[in-house]
Amino acid sequence: MITSVVPGDPPRPAQVPGPSAAAPAERELPAEQPASGAPDALWWRDAVIYQVYVRSFQDSNGDGIGDLPGVRARLPYLKRLGVDGVWLNPFYPSPQHDHGYDVADYKGVDPMFGTLEDFDLLVEDCRKLGLRLVLDTVPNHCSTEHPWFQDALLAAPGSTERARFHFADGRGTDGELPPNNWRAMFGGPAWSRITEPDGTAGQWYLHMFTPEQPDLNWRNPEVPAEFEKVLRFWLDRGVDGFRIDVAAGLFKHPELPDSPDPEADERTRDSVNPLAWNQPEVHDIWRAWRAICEEYTQLDGRQRLLVGEASVPTPAEQAKYVRADELHQAFFFHLLHAPWDSEHFHQVIDAAVRDITATGSTVTWVLNNHDQVRTTTRFGSPERARAAALLMLALPGAAYLYQGEELGLPEVDDLPDDVITDPIFFRTGSRKGIRDGCRVPLPWSGTEAPFGFSPDDSAPSWLPQPPSFADHTAERALTDHTSPYHLYREALHLRRLLPQLGEGTLRWLETPPNVLAFTRGDGLLVATNFGTTPAPAPVTGTPLLSSAPCPPGTLPPATTAWWIQPRM
Structure with a gap:
């Protein structure tokens, strides 16, 4: 409760x-x-x-x-x-x-x-x-269906249209390899090769996510x-x-070199x-x-x-x-x-x-x-x-x-x-x-x-x-x-x-193992029991709010509670 x-x-x-x-x-x-x-x-x-x-x-x-x-x-x-x-x-x-x-x-x-x-x-x-x-x-990045990218596909290498993205020539004898070793966040290489308007295999474009999401330059x-x-x-x-x-x-690095990341x-x-x-x-x-x-x-x-x-x-x-x-x-x-x-x-x-x-x-x-x-x-x-x-x-x-x-x-x-x-x-x-x-x-x-x-x-x-x-x-x-x-x-x-729950200050308290406790501002105390057994509550009295029932003096496992401490 x-x-x-x-x-x-x-x-x-x-x-x-x-x-x-x-x-x-x-x-x-x-x-x-x-x-x-x-x-x-x-x-x-x-x-x-x-x-x-x-x-x-x-x-x-x-x-x-x-x-x-x-x-x-x-x-x-x-x-x-x-x-x-x-x-x-x-x-x-x-x-x-x-x-x-x-x-x-x-x-x-x-x-x-x-x-x-x-x-x-x-x-x-x-x-x-x-x-x-x-x-x-x-x-x-945008979509490959964005007008800018559609224009880039129809334009020539080195054009102003392609300059809005990261187009580059491939490596290898016939440019058949990606320009560098970068990997996409969603798996696979971060580069895809296009077919030029004349039907030949052409440049590559960068996409750090999916091929349908070309990165903008x-x-x-x-x-x-x-x-x-x-x-x-x-x-x-x-x-x-x-x-x-x-x-x-x-x-991105302007020269698009290989990544040094060994993984x-x-x-x-x-x-x-x-x-x-x-x-x-x-x-x-x-x-x-x-x-x-x-x-x-x-x-x-x-x-x-x-x-x-x-x-x-x-x-x-x-x-x-x-x-x-x-x-x-x-x-x-x-x-x-x-x-x-x-x-x-x-x-x-x-x-x-x-x-x-x-x-x-x-x-x-x-x-x-x-x-x-x-x-x-x-x-x-x-x-x-x-x-x-x-x-x-x-x-x-x-x-x-x-x-x-x-x-x-x-x-x-x-x-x-x-x-x-x-x-x-x-x-x-x-x-x-x-x-x-x-x-x-x-x-x-x-x-x-x-x-x-x-x-x-x-x-x-x-x-x-x-x-x-x-x-x-x-x-x-x-x-x-x-x-x-x-x-x-x-x-x-x-x-x-509660003004204590605005920006305010946070002060850590000494706690038993598997328990975190801190105060917020003047008089609000918060504690969480990360353990699997009950722990002593840091204060007596009924919590202002708790994520599970808190018997007096006890902080159950997997429970956070807030208390208002009386001013001395």
């Missing part, structure tokens, strides 16, 4: 909005106070943003694919949950070779997701509900100029910021090629984008956010991306990759707080996203997932929540081969690392598929939902006050009520 001293009013009828039927009653929380941390202009510093994977969130038209009208229908659910904003995965026109991360038009909406009018209505609804709206942008001034137009297009439509895909990418041939995802990632010139781009955001802020006082997917080896290296004139935030992935181990959690939290806050930014915590195994499965139990979530939400800084985590969804790891869509599967021939299992459409209501994801008599959902999702519907979670939904909701509410 959830132990909380937050008072509640009698339940009243409530509805999960959207195509599904009436939803059950939900306990009311006391009226929220304004966030006591940063002023509105700095809303992002301790915000909680909910990631919406659009194609799996809510289908409004019955084609089995989530869409923008579906997102609009569910916004009240997100407001009720208590998040500060929404991050939308790509919905732009795309052939969907990598589910929208192969963009054919950066200034439009793919018809499968709706229209620009639908998007404008979504912006309007977010504004009415007080929710920030953050868009995914994909500057490292950011050393060509046309590329940054075009993306400035893209940013302004969406900023003019009212968005509050951008999540930047592959923020440590963009620039390059074995790597697929998360490759560490120092010639293709984290080049120093990338910081100039983030300074330019930050200046554009500041320009809009000066017009109306609303600060626009830049949050980067900056996968770099250390917190100290990540800190360079969030200097005062660059990105506002960068996802801190070291916690996401941490095993269920107190010492490991301590080390990564300590390093993040030390290195990233030293820049003047705040840490941006994540436990899950659309590329990772769901937390319940990754940590091995629902109890650990709940404890990890409550621990993360007590840390200083901002947090991003992946859709469905508040429902306790497990990874769907038994999808048949014939329904898998992840390009990693097709590039490597292996199920290792595929991401479809965390992208299965959400269950909203009912006892069988599509669980309220689509209207009645709809096409099957784009990935099949397992029967076990009946135990994880939003409808069921709202009536069960022991559900992870209510744990998240009450934690998010307390983040608004």
